[in-house]
Amino acid sequence: MEAVTVEQICAAAGIGPATFYRHFGTKDGVLFAYRPFFLEAIREAVARAPTGTTADQLEGALLGFADYLEVHAEELAMRDRIVTANPVLLSRTLLVQREWEAELAGALAAARDVPDTDPTVWWNAALGLVVIRAAFRRWRGGTTATLRQCVGESFAEAAVTIGRCTDPEHLHGGVPSHPA
């Protein structure tokens, strides 16, 4: 990141430096300018996800969000390379991931008509972010699969890794979104 000047970024993007600074504020800002759009995409993905079990709803929301990320795949890959090469940007990336988690929790709580403090909502959001991280690892590993496919595979992997279903009610369906 230090090796790249704003002038070079502007030249590559075909914009003037004034436009750049008006939009992004700082050189680092360009890497995090996507934040509000991604948070909106999370809210929309949850709103469109099927209800049913909480696990189905979470999976649907993550797949919907993956479709959004897919559209921005090229930018994400570039962003990924810059952050990997600049460890100082990692801590800010971790804060962004925590924001995604909070947004996912808030949207799930709204869709389920439960308070933000609901434990299942918290678990779904935290595990959802781990699934997204795993999907990115898989995708970055040079697979030909789409981000949507990577999210689907990571979701299944999570269920197998931690799922010790000692209660038959939790087989095949997860916990009902709206317990009777």
Place this chain on the structure above:
Amino acid sequence: MEAVTVEQICAAAGIGPATFYRHFGTKDGVLFAYRPFFLEAIREAVARAPTGTTADQLEGALLGFADYLEVHAEELAMRDRIVTANPVLLSRTLLVQREWEAELAGALAAARDVPDTDPTVWWNAALGLVVIRAAFRRWRGGTTATLRQCVGESFAEAAVTIGRCTDPEHLHGGVPSHPA
């Protein structure tokens, strides 16, 4: 944190400023000085955890780590209050959590005699950190339970939340540590 001077910290701890700076380097350093000890505690907890299924091993390691954390419960509660009151410390805390995750992954890989890149090891470590975060939330919420009990309850909650066991092999036992 800004409101507290090094002098006040030293007075409260009964040490001189020279000792403080020699040990901690900076005012923020005091909050993160525990890092190497906690990483060592994670390695030891994994080394002592029962083998068997990967889920059993992960649970055992997390419970062992909780026993270590319990000994430092008072410091952790104080640290927690300082970080909560100073959002600027959050990003550094997130980096520390990522370090714990990497240490847990490395220790699990060593105990299982698999490479660090093993997907199950990665999943166990990532989910392990979510379980620890959930246990802290539970503990901080004013329960009378010990950290060990909170970790046990959070582990069970994780399994119920995400566990959709469609394969009978994964019932009651998780994935074997050393597949035949």
